[in-house]
Amino acid sequence: VQLTESGGGLVPAGGSLRLSCAVSESTLSTYNWGWFRQAPGKEREFVAAVNWNGGATAYADSVKGRFTISIDNAKKTGYLLMDSLKPEDTAVYYCAVQRATSHQVYTGNNDYSYWGQGTQVTVSS
Numbered sequence: 001v002q003l004t005e006s007g008g009g010l011v012p013a014g015g016s017l018r019l020s021c022a023v024s025e026s027t028l029s030t031y032n033w034g035w036f037r038q039a040p041g042k043e044r045e046f047v048a049a050v051n052w053n054g055g056a057t058a059y060a061d062s063v064k065g066r067f068t069i070s071i072d073n074a075k076k077t078g079y080l081l082m083d084s085l086k087p088e089d090t091a092v093y094y095c096a097v098q099r100a101t102s103h104q105v106y107t108g109n110n111d112y113s114y115w116g117q118g119t120q121v122t123v124s125s
Helices: none
Strands: 002-006 007-012 019-023 031-038 045-050 057-059 066-070 079-080 091-099 117-122
Touching: 002 091, 007 031, 019 031, 031 066, 031 079, 045 066, 045 079, 045 091, 057 066, 079 091
Parallel strands: 007 117
Antiparallel strands: 002 019, 019 079, 031 045, 031 091, 045 057, 066 079, 091 117
16 A cells, blocks of 8 residues: 655645645555654654544644545545644644544554655745
8 A cells, every 4th residue: 555645835824735645555445544744853743533434533632623634535535634824833744544444533653554755844934
């Protein structure tokens, strides 16, 4: 399973970006999805997660109300819409998936088996 991320870049504070993450696998697997980020000198942290049918989501307190996670199972693609961006949102953002075995939302690094390569998001003040 390979994950390909896109959509990162440089944006002024208050701006928006949408990250995409496409899964390349020929099977009919469905996935639970997560987004994480890692700022320089810090550990990778949870940002948002959604279960395989989009029926349940979870967000870190720092992004709640500003970020929206969604999925398109037909395209095997996950999205993270980031609004009202702040300089402290600057980080490398990673998507992650695991094959769905339940309706649960997973928020831990160790809950995911497959990871994208990361995409840089820089928010200027």
